[in-house]
Structures are given as C-alpha cells and as structure tokens.
Amino acid sequence: MTKDNTFESLTFHSIINTILSKRYPEHFPMHWHKYIELIAIPYDEKKNLKGTIKINQEQYELHGGDFVLIWPGELHEVVDNEDKAFIALQFPMKVLSDIKDFAICLNLYKKKHFYNYEDSPEQNERIFFSLKQIFQVSTEYERNFRNVEMLMHLYDMFICLGNDLLKNAKQANNTLNQDEKILAACAYIQENCDTNITLDSVAKHIGFSPCYFSRYFKKVTSYSFVEYLMMQRVNRLQVLLTDDSLSITDAAYQAGFKSISTLNRVFKQYSGCSPTEYKKYYKV
Secondary structure (H helix, E strand, O other), X not given: OEOOOOOHHHOOOOOOEEEOHHHOOOOEEEEEOOEXXXXXXXXXXXXXXXXXXXXXXXXXXXXXXXXXXXXXXXXXXXXXXXXXXXXXXXXXXXXXXXXXXXXXXXXXXXXXOEEOOOOOHHHHHHHHHHHHHHHHHHOOOOOOOHHHHHHHHHHHHHHHHHHHHXXXXXXXXXXXXXXXXXXXXXXXXXXXXXXXXXXXXXXHHHOOOHHHHHHHHHHHHOOOHHHXXXXXXXXXXXXXXXXXXXXXXXXXXXXXXXXXXXXXXXXXXXXXXXXXXXXXXXXX
C-alpha cells in the first residue's frame, strides 16, 4: 500500500483531524481510507470559490456553504481545488458507530453525500458554525477537554443532519416507528454480515414476518435484503483489505464471502473496481 507524502494531513494528533484550506491539495488522485471525511467550502460573499470532488463515480461541484461527506472505504478524488477553497475534517468511524443513536442511523447518513447550501441554508449554516468551533478549538493545544469540546461540536453537526434525515423519512413513509425497526435491522446486518445471516433470522430479530420484512426493508432502504447484505460484506472487506497480513481470499472469507466468483462480481458492482485494484488505492 502507498502513502502520498504530499497529503500531509493524514497524521492524527487529535480525535478529529482538521485541514485548513492552505494545506488541502489542489488535486489528489482516486483513493480511499478508513476514516470519515467532511470536505467543505466556507461561505464568503466576497469570493466565488468552487471546487470539484468525485465520490463513487459521482462528481460534485461545491460552492460556498456546500459540503460533502465521504465514508470509510468510498473511492474519491479531488478533481479540482485550484481555488484552494476546501477545508476538511477527518475522524474515525467509531466516533459515530460506538454511539447507538448514531449507529442505527448510519444507513440514512450514508445515502447522502452532497449537502447544497441553496437546498438547506439553515442546516448548512448550523453545520458551518460547528465547523468553525472545531477549527478554533483544534488550535488551542493547552485547552482543557479540547478533544471533548471538538467531539461535542461534531455530534451537534450529526444530530442536526440526523434529525433532518429522520424527518424526511417520516414524511415519506409516515411510519417512523416501523422505520426505526428497519434501521435497527440495518445495524444488526452490519454487525453480523460476516456470519451466515438470513432474511428469516433478521426478520425474527425485529419481530416482523419474513414476507413483510422483505417488502418493507426494500421500501425503506431501496435495497433488497440480499443487496444490502452484500453491500455490508463489501464494506467489511474494504476495511480488511488495509491489513497487509491478510490475503484477499482470507479477507474475503472473514468478511462473509464464501465464493471468490461472487466476491469479484459483487465487489466490482459496489466499488467500481476489483479487490486487487481497490487495495492499491488505499492511502494511510
């Protein structure tokens, strides 16, 4: 695996890594990593700043007040940051996944990458207020409880985003209690995707009949049970591919894949490349 020395921000000195605009590269090739990354362009009415990010083959042009969320394992590329507009946060997945309230909503969070200021100005302004606080606290190295304060502001951001996503889900289906059970099922699948988990066992876990669970799961997540299970196994494998001590075959079996032919087909479907190619894109 490779390390690009021009991307100097990848050394974590805090729970949350902050990257100022002057340190963010103008271009950076396709890569992935194990942490969550939030890339943003602060709003500046005096400047018409812009930049372009590519995530999972989808390209997003950001302007002032916009931001994107990139999740662990997602292939992404800095296509254009010639205005030196981007600032960023990087932090481990466990910051969210270790807290149940966030963990059960991870599927909702992951479905959206681009947050446009024009679509939700109040939400984005709240996010950028918290961003400003994180960047400020991050420079005060002697401050008591510095990391805790940074986390508090980060959690405020994801509470804001999560409430909006849950509100939209409720408006779309008007059955939030059942939706929460589906979110619980998603979390259960994520935790157990490396086992011989079945639709029947997950349906029983949340108290649904298999037939009803299958239909309702598809309605809420837009994926069939098998599609979602395969996607979680791919996510698990992506993490395991960072371990140089494991062969791709061993990593695949640990992720729950029992067939190499299935692995190659499914992995390329969700990642856009083979496991071998994907391993080469890893940046520490």
